Amino acid sequence: QKEVEQDPGPLSVPEGAIVSLNCTYSNSAFQYFMWYRQYSRKGPELLMYTYSSGNKEDGRFTAQVDKSSKYISLFIRDSQPSDSATYLCAMSGNDYKLSFGAGTTVTVRA
C-alpha cells in the first residue's frame, strides 16, 4: 500500500466550477499537510500549508484535513483556465521527510 494515495485524474471542469481534489494516507504520524501546484515544466509551488485537522481558506482555495479519516482535500472555487496544472498533496510527521501523492492533473476549460 502506498503511503499517500492520490487519484491521478485527469480531471476536466468548465470555467467557474468547483474543483475538488483529495488524498488519503496511511501513516497516523503525519500532522503537517501541504498542497502544491505544478505547471508543466516548472517546479512545485506551495499553495496551502496546514497543521493537524481543520480547515484553512486562502482566497479561492480551501484546504481540509480530517486526521480521523486520514483524508485531506483541496477545493478551488470559481476555477479559471490558469488553474490548469497538476496538484500534489504532501505530508510529513515530526521529521524532514515529505511524502507526496502522485499528483492530479486538472484542466479548466474556458
Place this chain on the structure above:
Amino acid sequence: ETGVTQTPRHLVMGMTNKKSLKCEQHLGHNAMYWYKQSAKKPLELMFVYNFKEQTENNSVPSRFSPECPNSSHLFLHLHTLQPEDSALYLCASSQAVNTEAFFGQGTRLTVV
C-alpha cells in the same frame, strides 16, 4: 521566482559524462533537499541536508553524489548515469525540517 534557483534548467549527458547540478536558496533556510520526479510517479526524496550536514540518503545509487558547502548551496554530482536516471531533479529548502518546503524550477536531465 521562488527564492530557490537551480542551474542548469536542462541537461543532456552521455552515460560516461560527469556533470553537476547546482541549487542556491536565498531564503535563509537551514534545510535543503534533492528530489527526483519521474513521469506519473510521486516525488522521490533523494538527500536531505540540515545545517550543512547530510541527514538522509534515501538509498540513492552512488552515481549520485551530493555536496552542501554551506546552508545556501547544494550540488548534485552526476557520473556514469543510466538512461533510467532521466527525470526532473528538484531542489527544495525549508526553514526547519518539519516546515513547508519551497522548490526550485528543476533541472530536466536526459541521459543518452
